[in-house]
Amino acid sequence: MTAPPENSDTSVVTTRSGGLAAWSIRHPVGVSMIAIAVMVLGLFALDRLAIDLHPQIIYPDVRVRILDPGVPATVMEDRVTRQLEEQLAITEDAIAVQSRTSQGVTSVDLSFNYGKDIDIALRDASTRLDRAKRFLPDSIDPPIIYKRDPSQIPVMEFVVSSPIRDAVELRSWTDDVLRKWFLNLPGVAAAEVGGGLVREIHIIPDQRRL
Numbered sequence: 001m002t003a004p005p006e007n008s009d010t011s012v013v014t015t016r017s018g019g020l021a022a023w024s025i026r027h028p029v030g031v032s033m034i035a036i037a038v039m040v041l042g043l044f045a046l047d048r049l050a051i052d053l054h055p056q057i058i059y060p061d062v063r064v065r066i067l068d069p070g071v072p073a074t075v076m077e078d079r080v081t082r083q084l085e086e087q088l089a090i091t092e093d094a095i096a097v098q099s100r101t102s103q104g105v106t107s108v109d110l111s112f113n114y115g116k117d118i119d120i121a122l123r124d125a126s127t128r129l130d131r132a133k134r135f136l137p138d139s140i141d142p143p144i145i146y147k148r149d150p151s152q153i154p155v156m157e158f159v160v161s162s163p164i165r166d167a168v169e170l171r172s173w174t175d176d177v178l179r180k181w182f183l184n185l186p187g188v189a190a191a192e193v194g195g196g197l198v199r200e201i202h203i204i205p206d207q208r209r210l
Contacts, residue, residue, distance in 0.1 A: 060112040061148040062125045064088065065190055067141040069104045069175045070198045077101045079137050084108045087132035091124050105192060109148070118147050144190055171196030 024031045066080055081101045088110050089097045096111040112121050126145055133143070160178065162170050174193050182191040 059148045062110045080106045083135040167197040
């Protein structure tokens, strides 16, 4: 057996690896240019990004509100809410009906499937509401029907006081004068009154004459 010479050459093979990291190290200028381009595009997009406190969201819901100031909630439910529910429930493509009743106020929400043209839904619900009007009391304010829109949420609240009127007179003046004045303002869809005292007259018949 013959040993190899001590002064023989030895070959060394080096394999480069590292992928993206290695390429970035070898091309610092290119990496810097790409980073600057991304930053510029980001600032350009941010400047044109729509930002809104109440973004435009289309809910497939229609709401009907009816006011009859001073009427107890039980009476409103019997004479107004039930009539509205019966008529609105058969609106085409309606999937749910929800109602809320309080003193002098009835609110009915009509829901449709997402994708339903809300303008068509509003028109169909308006037709059903017109048919329901003949079953409603004459004392109600004109019904209000509208599409639910979160951008129309802003509300103003006022506290009314008087040094010369008692709670009954102040409530009556607020219902008859101030509320109607607000309703005549442009862009006002509804005005509600709460608190105070509502004047009531109780008639007790003579049982012997009945």
